[in-house]
Amino acid sequence: MKEIELPLELEEMKEYLEEELGDGIQEIDTEEIKKGLKNTPMKLIWLKVDRDDFRNAVKSISKLQVPHLSVTSGSDRGDVIELIYHFSVNYGFPGDEISVNLKVHLPKDDPTIPTITDLIPGAITTEREKQEFLGVEVIDIPDSRRLWLDEVFPEDKYPWRWDDKGMEDQSRYVHDKEEAANPPTAANKRRGEDDE
């Protein structure tokens, strides 16, 4: 393997990922936002891969530096559950850090994703959180206990889902009697049923 010299520029980073992952990339976008009087850029890469190429993508990022995973954010997007792994590359080089946001879509009938705790031990907190909040199953997770939610919280309900596994029927609008009579609002809007 040829040695890669850090820090990588934004375009170099994009080329590196394209070279490493090839056809595995579904979408790739770069973004640069200038800030302050000196127009210091904030660099980002938005990358979307298929679930089968997900571990390869994490491995390619890990080859550069010990990877820094900030957190995984996740949401219910109708037919799929979207997970975004927020990595950063080039830390330790002033002004050169690039946020690499790695997106994976999981179908609702099979919401499973392989664990990355063997590559990044620090990912355990966020993987446990995704299991209880989105109903994602992380395969081979070393510790699958609940982290934040109480043990009396229902097993098949997930706070960040907008479908029938979500929380809408459990939320109470006690401050507004009219709303209390017609509780489901946000979920319908997100499904596009409440447009008029």
Next chain:
Amino acid sequence: MSKEDTTYEVPIGPIHPALKEPFMIKFRLDGETIVDADPHPGMNHRGIEFMGMHRNPLKVIPLSERICGICSIVHQHMYTSAVEHAAGIEPTNRARYIRTIMMELERIHSHVLWAGVAAHEIGFDTHLHFTWKIREKVMDLLEDISGNRVNYSMWTVGGVRRDIPPKMYRRDFSPKMYPKIQNTLEYYEKLYGKLEDIFLGDPSIRLRTRNIGILTKKEALELCGVGPTVRASGVKKDVRIDQPYAAYGDLDLDYVIPSRFGYENTGDVFSKTLVRLKEILQSIDLIRQCVKQMPDEDIDSEPKKAALLNKLKKADGEGIGRIEAPRGEALHYVRLKEGLEELDNWKVRASTYNNLATYAPMFLGEQIADIPIIAACIDPCIGCMDRAEIVEINTGEKNSYSHEDLHKLSVRKTKDMLGDEL
């Protein structure tokens, strides 16, 4: 006796009313020595992200600052910058500078507060009272600028809601009055030597902080730790430098790691104290630079809030707000969907979230009496050690350790050590 016979489980936590984040750590003990630490957060999970996804973007601003009392600015800033990123709104440059000044003032406030808590945990209550007394000065300044001692309500999408009046920082503006910001900075500069004498020079504090709670550089990197916790191990991670936000790109600053000041990057409690104290000096310097360079212009690029709300409703995109809070890197992710008034998605990640995983290696092999100071050294929302319970696995018999008992143990250890020295 076999190993199983002598291990005990000690849960510590979960509630202390004075602190924002009650949590519990379950310790496994072999006699006096800790063999495993398992943090259990979530005692007070209020579902703030869920609440945010049911409100419009401007209503979430006051909600976001209530995530934390000590670093309320941090969450406001991350949230508003994530929304600005998602909607393509640029704050004005003056707003960027005012935000930077406020964030650095908050860093001074947070680190001075932490120093007091750390001193209390090892039995030096005079130092607690001293540090919390000097912390009042920066809180007064924050109140003068924003109107509030905590939860400042300064931020809005597009800028800030209150200006810093020129008389507070410009000497030429009112020659008779001494500008308040410089006054406060000089106050801390004068007292800094005393702080360093206490926390770095005092032999009894060194005895309690040196070589305990060690986090190696390798562990710090692998566990994705953040902030002073990992910088004390020599890891160069600081979002202010790596990926400058607000006005940090215009300022001159360097990573605060112990080797820069002639110490070793050991990653023990002493190094973490050192990093935090040196960051107070760095903050003073950064505020001075800001005051010098701050441009005169509007403080808000979107003064009409009804129009802004409409714009945010039409916006479609996702944004990230990522900053270096006093406790380390933190991140907010926001997605706006066209036609949807509420936020489509909001993810909040505070610094302690990532530092939770660093507890296990730090506690390993230490003693019960060291639990308070090691738990405090990552600057979590600590003190949550309200009540500890010792359960003997074989008999199920319970012995309770209250917070006071643990504290007494810790104080006694300091006294014992001093007895050896003197």
